[in-house]
Amino acid sequence: MKPGMKICALFGDPVEQSLSPDMHNAAFKDKGINYLYIASRVIPSSLKQAIEGSRALGIHGLNITIPHKVSVMELLDEIDEASRQIGAVNTVVNEGGVLKGYNTDALGFTKALESKNINPRGKQTVVLGAGGASMAVSYALVTAGAKVTIMNRLAHLDAASRLASRLSVFSNDPVEAVALNSDNLERYLATTELLVNATSVGMYPGESRSLVPTHLLRQDMIVFDLIYNPLQTKLLSDAAQAGAQTINGLEMLVWQGALAFELWTGLAPPIGVMRSEALKTLEEGSPARTSPRATRRKKARNSVALIGFMGAGKTTVARIISAKTGKRLVEMDRLIEINAGESIPKIFSAKGEVAFREMEIEVTREIAGINNQVVSCGGGVILNKINIDRLKEFAVVVYLEVNLDEIMKRMQSQQIEKPVLRDENDLDEVKELFEFREPFYKAYADITINSTLLTAEEAAEEIITRLADYELRN
Secondary structure, eight states: OOTTOEEEEEEESSOTTOSHHHHHHHHHHHHTOOEEEEEEEOOGGGHHHHHHHHHHHTOOEEEEOTTOTTGGGGGSSEEOHHHHHHTOOOEEEEETTEEEEEOOHHHHHHHHHHHTTOOOTTOEEEEEOOSHHHHHHHHHHHHTTOEEEEEEOGGGHHHHHHHHHHHGGGOSSOOEEEEOSHHHHHHHHTTOSEEEEOSSTTOTTOTTOOSSOGGGOOTTOEEEEOOOSSSSOHHHHHHHHTTOEEEOTHHHHHHHHHHHHHHHHSSOOOHHHHHHHHHHHHHHOOTTTOOHHHHHHHHSOOEEEEEOOTTSOHHHHHHHHHHHHOOEEEEHHHHHHHHHTSOHHHHHHHHHHHHHHHHHHHHHHHHTTOSSEEEEOOTTGGGSHHHHHHHHHHEEEEEEEOOHHHHHHHHHHHOOOOTTOSOTTOHHHHHHHHHHHHHHHHHHOSEEEEOTTSOHHHHHHHHHHHHHHHHHHO
């Protein structure tokens, strides 16, 4: 420990599998500040002593997790209004011996929805569970104007009823509490637009379990599972197969952590760094926990990165490969938009291409080294060899080749703004850019697939086959 170091800690039971230490310590390092984050297992009977000990020792900040989010409240000196309304605390700041409680889960959940361009206002929403996570999520939904039904096991329906009664004060529509059973799932999910799993069902090592029968999931539904280990739970896998939009718990984890970071330090949190570190920890474990077998996996290039000109179909093909192989889907352009908080056309318009390319380099760094991904790259990712070198560290690079005439047909039919072009209907301009970039695609690719005459499904199947051959040869 360095002199003057500020300590932040996680109190919970269990804490062994928490991503928070890796995530926060990476953020502290990125900001160059003298902070350290540790995880401490605190059993319920020892919570009072642990809180008083943190005050006596001058621990600067705390995260509070299961099972202490409610019971910790009576041990603190102050509680902010949102935490009081939610009925749970997950973050504590020590201000000169005064312990003040906050809840970053609710806003973290809201930020996760915003990152996917989802506005819950007016949406028919079902939340599964009535514990600490559900308290925060249900509060966030109700105050955002969603119509909320909370489902909980019959044996604990009273907890859901108390939560619904408390939240109804903030809602124009009564918050319902109903038993979590097959009849109610059938009835309520028929009209549900947003489904949130706030229970632990589906968490490792019980990842084969789901509370929701597959036939109740629909294409026009959004399914958010607060679980982040595994990233794709059975519920999310079933929902994706039904065509629903899915969100895993990593985004909420990162955002609630980022908000806690801001409370402790007063600095803007490095969201990209925190997300990247959390993903790496999920895939490999922290260095202290990494086995020789995991180290060998990390060196293997078991991800795939699709490169190619605009209109080549990289995103569509990547989604199919992800669905068929279970690899995590990463859309680089979409990740840039999430990090920047605005669309790519707006980035080009306000900041220019140079700024966009810098963001592209940062996003490539963010995803580098994570196992088992299928990455849809932007058309210009090959313009900087730093990007390619990073991609090749963990992924087999596949060039999705399409001839120029077909590219033009696709671009004109897609009606999507291409900010890198002055006039996307100008064949000469498109041809000039295509001819400039094509040698880079070919030079950097480990595998080239000419998909001009292939459907997206056929191109995905061809890539999967070629990847298997490539792994055998390498």
